Amino acid sequence: MPAPTDPPASSPPPVAAGPADPLAVIRSRGYLRILLLSGLIGIPVSAAAYGFLALVSWLQKFLFTELPGVLGLDGVPVWWPLPLLALSGLLVALSIRYLPGNSGHSPSEGFKAGGFPSPAELPGVALAALATLALGAVLGPEAPLIALGGGLGALALLLLKKDSPPSAVAVVAAAGSFAAVSTLLGSPLLGAFLLMEASGLGGAMLGVGLLPGLLAAGIGSLVFVGLDSWTGLGTFSLAIPDLPAFSTPTLAMFGWALVLGIVCPVLAWGIKAVSLLVRPAVHAHRLIVTPVLGLVVAALAVGFAVITGEDSSQVLFSGQSALPGLISDGAAWPVGALALLVVFKALAYGLSLSAFRGGPVFPVMFLGAALGIAAAQLPGMALVPAIGVGIGAMCVSMLRLPLTSVLLATVLLTSDAAAVMPLVIVAVVVAHVLTARLPEPPGRGLSRKQPAANVASG
The missing domain is CATH 1.10.3080.10 (Clc chloride channel)
Structure with a gap:
């Protein structure tokens, strides 16, 4: 069976080969x-x-x-x-x-x-x-x-x-x-x-x-x-309601923004490594390995539920619908439970990236928010800026889209966005630069060595 090929990239509106006049x-x-x-x-x-x-x-x-x-x-x-x-x-x-x-x-x-x-x-x-x-x-x-x-x-x-x-x-x-x-x-x-x-x-x-x-x-x-x-089904639009008011960043908050800007690229690097290390096995035995990976993702969710007493859905799914609840209730979680959530969700996310089909944005926003909620308990940090910084730094570390990452982390914080934005920008810039300087995950070379047919089959 011939390997499928990627669809052609879309292009801007019809323009001539030479310089075009946008107004024309x-x-x-x-x-x-x-x-x-x-x-x-x-x-x-x-x-x-x-x-x-x-x-x-x-x-x-x-x-x-x-x-x-x-x-x-x-x-x-x-x-x-x-x-x-x-x-x-x-x-x-x-x-x-x-x-x-x-x-x-x-x-x-x-x-x-x-x-x-x-x-x-x-x-x-x-x-x-x-x-x-x-x-x-x-x-x-x-x-x-x-x-x-x-x-x-x-x-x-x-x-x-x-x-x-x-x-x-x-x-x-x-x-x-x-x-x-x-x-x-x-x-x-x-x-x-x-x-x-x-x-x-x-x-x-x-x-x-x-x-x-x-x-x-x-x-x-x-x-x-x-x-x-x-x-009456909803708009399926991401929104974070009832955030506490936040007005002024402090020097300590800028310091913690730098720290999260360093931590998030390392976590993202690990997620990518898990995904890329597993991909060769997915390519070689997709019909066997993908269900097994599904079982491992489910086992991570079950293990999290047994250890913490929280719902397994916190680890499963994209995190889109769970994110508002996590932000409103997560401050009451023990730091250990938040740490386990980050570890188990990150592993499940990396395995899902390797074999399933979906988008990378919402899980990484959820992970960034969980990190931010944990960081909010650090001396001199507060919940709203910590969430914004965590989301921004994790998004840019995984997506490598700095401007979008700043917007994702701030616009969702509604009335607090203007006050949080300077902290988010610092974290996003640090995370983006560090992401570019980190070595490629170990699985990247294995993925590139796959035969052309396997690479084309995703």
């Missing part, structure tokens, strides 16, 4: 048509993304809380995640092996934007993501939504106009990705910024390339809000 492009009738199509296509794409997230949320609740009772069990047994994570691994492995395409890119390669799956590859992306997210693997929904949004956007344009040029298809596909993650991170602007920085758009044409996506993201956000008011 914006004034053109073709660009106005692209804007209109992006806005229109953003409506069904964002509705599909909302439905996908609603299905994931329903399946998580049913499988992990209601199914044991349906099967006649007395409550939810502590071992319950074990069969579900094994099933998750099997379904993801089968999807990657037998469905067209690669079921999305491997998250162990880092966050990627640009490119979009073909129509034939969309079922594989959706099924692998659903099996990963609903059955408890430690990955987030943002990468699958970006891929699905891009693929659906491109498909919609080609259905409307079969002879659309590749550059126009790429722009509308990018707009579909923007629409799909329009409210996932709490703001359409945050999702747009993440895609912009990850895809490397820049220069004089930056605004030209972003406008269709921003329009689709804004419309997508309205669709999410409207569907929430109609269904």
Whole structure:
């Protein structure tokens, strides 16, 4: 069976080979048509993304809380995640092996934007993501939504106009990705910024390339809000409510920001090493190894629950829905329980990166918040700045997107954002520089030595 190849990277709006005048492009009738199509296509794409997230949320609740009772069990047994994570691994492995395409890119390669799956590859992306997210693997929904949004956007344009040029298809596909993650991170602007920085758009044409996506993201956000008011299922938007007020950083807080800026890259390095060291075994025996890894992830969650008495869901899943509760209640946790949460979640995250399909953003935000809550008990530190610094430093250490990491860590802190931002910037800069200077994780060389067919198969 020939190895699938990665989809072509998406590009900015159609421009000439030489230097282009952004104002001339914006004034053109073709660009106005692209804007209109992006806005229109953003409506069904964002509705599909909302439905996908609603299905994931329903399946998580049913499988992990209601199914044991349906099967006649007395409550939810502590071992319950074990069969579900094994099933998750099997379904993801089968999807990657037998469905067209690669079921999305491997998250162990880092966050990627640009490119979009073909129509034939969309079922594989959706099924692998659903099996990963609903059955408890430690990955987030943002990468699958970006891929699905891009693929659906491109498909919609080609259905409307079969002879659309590749550059126009790429722009509308990018707009579909923007629409799909329009409210996932709490703001359409945050999702747009993440895609912009990850895809490397820049220069004089930056605004030209972003406008269709921003329009689709804004419309997508309205669709999410409207569907929430109609269904009552929620907006699936990350938000951290009821934070204590914070006004002024101190010298001690800057010192602890430097410390977290050093600690987080080391933790991220370890997570990447776990992922990359396991990947050769995944490539060689995917149908066997992936379910086994699912069992190990479940065992970590069960072990955490037995040792600490907390729920195993703190270790499982992306952490998107658990993050607000962790921040509101985590200050009452013993430091030892927080440390175990970081260790067990990090291991489960690294193993999930190696074989499953999903996004890397939410688990690393959860880890950063857990580190921040533990650091809040240090002399001279406070809860809100510690959370912001932890999220920012962990995000940049894993994603290598410094501007996005600053925004992720501050915008979510709502009214405290302005006061926290200087501390976050210090931590993000230190972590970003140290991440660049650390040696490559030991598994990186093994991953690069894989045969081309295995590398292509994720």
